[in-house]
Amino acid sequence: GAVVSQHPSWVICKSGTSVKIECRSLDFQATTMFWYRQFPKQSLMLMATSNEGSKATYEQGVEKDKFLINHASLTLSTLTVTSAHPEDSSFYICSARPSGRSTDTQYFGPGTRLTVL
Amino acid sequence: GQQVMQIPQYQHVQEGEDFTTYCNSSTTLSNIQWYKQRPGGHPVFLIQLVKSGEVKKQKRLTFQFGEAKKNSSLHITATQTTDVGTYFCAGRTSGTYKYIFGTGTRLKVLA
Numbered sequence: 001g002a003v004v005s006q007h008p009s010w011v012i013c014k015s016g017t018s019v020k021i022e023c024r025s026l027d028f029q030a031t032t033m034f035w036y037r038q039f040p041k042q043s044l045m046l047m048a049t050s051n052e053g054s055k056a057t058y059e060q061g062v063e064k065d066k067f068l069i070n071h072a073s074l075t076l077s078t079l080t081v082t083s084a085h086p087e088d089s090s091f092y093i094c095s096a097r098p099s100g101r102s103t104d105t106q107y108f109g110p111g112t113r114l115t116v117l
Numbered sequence: 118g119q120q121v122m123q124i125p126q127y128q129h130v131q132e133g134e135d136f137t138t139y140c141n142s143s144t145t146l147s148n149i150q151w152y153k154q155r156p157g158g159h160p161v162f163l164i165q166l167v168k169s170g171e172v173k174k175q176k177r178l179t180f181q182f183g184e185a186k187k188n189s190s191l192h193i194t195a196t197q198t199t200d201v202g203t204y205f206c207a208g209r210t211s212g213t214y215k216y217i218f219g220t221g222t223r224l225k226v227l228a
Contacts, residue, residue, distance in 0.1 A: 046218070105162055108160050
């Protein structure tokens with residue numbers, strides 16, 4: 001149980017295009033999901049907190065118009081990297097926090113590797 | 118803002134030796150979690166510590182939460198090659214659900 005999927009697992013795109021990444025909780029509902037970015041050999045940097053039915057909360061320094069987050073249902077959050085540039089190339093990971101549980105455990109997706117040419 | 122630092126950044130050990138990574142937060146934490154990330158993989162949850170001074174064990178792994186709830190440690194006894202990976206702590210402050218990840222410690226185990 002507690003499986004989180006991400007799609008696609010990897011994507012290569014041209015500079016200037018937009019890329020959408022999906023994060024799904026497969027066997028539980030998640031009111032809250034988190035989006036992280038990880039550069040090679042570095043830590044996970046929290047980008048934003050995604051809340052079902054409301055606007056995402058972005059961390060300082062993260063452009064909300066650049067990284068559009070939509071959490072339209074209790075099992076799906078999407079991250080759209082708009083007008084991607086090579087510096088946006090990174091490993092994007094989502095995590096989902098099960099709704100209604102007392103535990104703070106968050107379950108991570110397998111990640112999406114984005115390469116912008 | 119909240120910062121979570123880990124030392125050492127890298128550690129190479131011979132198989133069978135012990136290993137410890139230390140996690141220090143700039144702010145008092147509500148709880149702390151530990152994760153392991155294998156090369157090319159995603160973080161896998163290991164454990165959560167909540168109480169001041171708490172100590173938890175998982176086979177060869179011992180986790181400790183400091184009395185002031187600002188630091189934590191992970192100790193691995195008699196490392197094995199399967200322990201290779203990067204270990205992250207992640208701390209949460211009260212009033213928020215979000216976790217801030219530490220800088221990570223990359224462990225290499227030499228057979």
